[in-house]
Amino acid sequence: MEIHDIFVVGAGFMGSGIAQTAIQKGYHVTLNDQRSDALERAKAGIRARLDRLVAKERMTAEEVEACMGRLTISTSLEGAAHAGLAIEAIYEDLEAKKAVFRQLDQICDPSTILASNTSSISLTSLGASTGRPEQVVGMHFFSPVPVMRLLEVVYGLRTSKATLDTAMEVGASLGKRMILAKDKPGFIVNRMLLPMLNEAVQILDEDIGSVEDTDEGMKLGCNHPMGPLELADMVGLDILLEVMETFYADLGDTKYRPAHLLRKMVAAGYTGQKSGMGFYRYENGKKVGVNPVLQK
Ligand code: CAA
Numbered sequence: 001m002e003i004h005d006i007f008v009v010g011a012g013f014m015g016s017g018i019a020q021t022a023i024q025k026g027y028h029v030t031l032n033d034q035r036s037d038a039l040e041r042a043k044a045g046i047r048a049r050l051d052r053l054v055a056k057e058r059m060t061a062e063e064v065e066a067c068m069g070r071l072t073i074s075t076s077l078e079g080a081a082h083a084g085l086a087i088e089a090i091y092e093d094l095e096a097k098k099a100v101f102r103q104l105d106q107i108c109d110p111s112t113i114l115a116s117n118t119s120s121i122s123l124t125s126l127g128a129s130t131g132r133p134e135q136v137v138g139m140h141f142f143s144p145v146p147v148m149r150l151l152e153v154v155y156g157l158r159t160s161k162a163t164l165d166t167a168m169e170v171g172a173s174l175g176k177r178m179i180l181a182k183d184k185p186g187f188i189v190n191r192m193l194l195p196m197l198n199e200a201v202q203i204l205d206e207d208i209g210s211v212e213d214t215d216e217g218m219k220l221g222c223n224h225p226m227g228p229l230e231l232a233d234m235v236g237l238d239i240l241l242e243v244m245e246t247f248y249a250d251l252g253d254t255k256y257r258p259a260h261l262l263r264k265m266v267a268a269g270y271t272g273q274k275s276g277m278g279f280y281r282y283e284n285g286k287k288v289g290v291n292p293v294l295q296k
Contacts, residue, residue: 001111001166003084004028009077009100011035013236013274014117015089016042017145020049021174023067024146030072030079039073046071049146080107085170087139089117092242097121098129105130113163115139119190120243123156123183133158137167140187141176143234151176156183185250186243194243197235198259200228204279204294205261211279211290230287233278237262238271268293 004027008019011033019031019042033039050067053059072079077100080086086108088100097116104114113135116126127133138154151171155164164180171178181187186194200214209217215227224231232240240262247256265271265278270291272278279294280287 001084001113001162003113003166003170005030005083005085006170007032007080007083007086009033009080009086009088009104010090010117011038011042011073012089012091013143014141014145015087016045017143018087018089018117018141019071020046021141021146023070024050025174026070028070028072030074030083032074032077032079034075036073036075039075043071043073077103077107080104080112082109083112085113085115085166087115087117089141092118092120092239092246094121094125097126101126101129101136105132113137113166115167117141119187119194119239120185120246122185123154123159125156127156127158134160135163137163138181138183138187139167139171140181140189142189149175149177150189151178152181152187152189153178154181154183154187185247190243191247194240194247195256197228197232197240198244198256198262201232201259201262201265204229205259211294229279233272233280233282236272236274237265237278241266 006022006027007030008015009032011031019029022029031039031042047068050064054061054064086104088097090096090100101114114130115137117140118138119140123136123138127136130136136156137159140152140154142148142150153167168178179188203209203214204211211229215229218224219227241258244256244258270277273282276282277291279291281289281291
């Protein structure tokens with residue numbers, strides 16, 4: 001099935017990254033969010049990132065205008081009616097995601113494929129909240145979406161082969177390499193990555209190492225491009241906590257129990273880069289030092 005129009009629900013870091021990648025590859029994209037300020041921020045962020053590509057002589061100003069011309073922002077879900085593919089990229093909450101899927105199912109053309117960017121929630125459950133479970137699929141992108149090469153395609157119990165094929169084709173057209181995963185919390189990548197980030201928080205909580213040394217350990221010792229605490233800040237500590245809660249509840253092993261310090265950080269409002277404070281302190285999105293409450 002050929003897709004030309006993509007509808008993206010959720011204008012956060014992931015949703016705007018998906019929208020940017022898709023307009024750069026020639027798709028017409030409607031980016032939706034309930035909050036118009038979030039949409040305006042996302043649009044300005046996309047333009048700023050594309051303008052940086054012009055400065056690096058990777059795009060022309062005309063190409064940026066053409067890309068921006070393919071982007072529509074909207075607070076209404078009604079625009080999803082004729083999209084070939086709708087990708088939900090809201091926060092990790094089963095009931096909130098089900099509500100979006102139920103509405104999309106009512107609004108969208110019967111042929112529309114409904115995808116979720118979820119990193120931990122069951123695609124089978126999301127599919128069951130619609131009248132088209134065969135057309136529900138996971139398209140799990142990685143952050144920052146325009147840069148990371150991977151797309152994890154996830155199949156629920158009732159996802160059809162035709163839907164999987166279309167998700168793979170769209171992924172390839174977005175310049176991604178695909179891996180295929182069964183519907184089980186965390187799929188392939190986050191099942192490994194997020195417990196590692198949680199363990200880094202645990203190490204900090206047990207005073208085994210400082211924030212910087214925990215990160216340096218993995219950067220210099222294992223060649224990771226970012227330290228786990230820095231990466232946790234980028235992912236969002238609230239999201240990391242939600243995902244670990246899902247793992248712990250669904251997989252049942254105490255090795256998935258969220259670190260106590262992670263709960264405290266989220267309770268304190270330290271959700272990472274997006275709030276300006278996580279394990280590190282950020283100014284204009286740039287890391288400027290360790291969160292003072294964690295400094296020894
Ligand atoms: N959007 C678009 N492009 C971005 C970007 C963003 N938010 N952030 C950085 N970039 C681009 C830069 O423009 C630069 O591009 P060029 O090389 O083409 O000029 C490139 O990325 C490298 O950026 P920098 O030189 O500024 O910094 P860096 O070399 O340290 O790379 C990084 C930054 C790409 C983020 C790198 O540190 C990295 O790969 N980190 C690991 C990221 C990771 O693990 N992501 C997975 C997170 S888990 C997840 O997403 C799944 C989930 O469900 C939680």
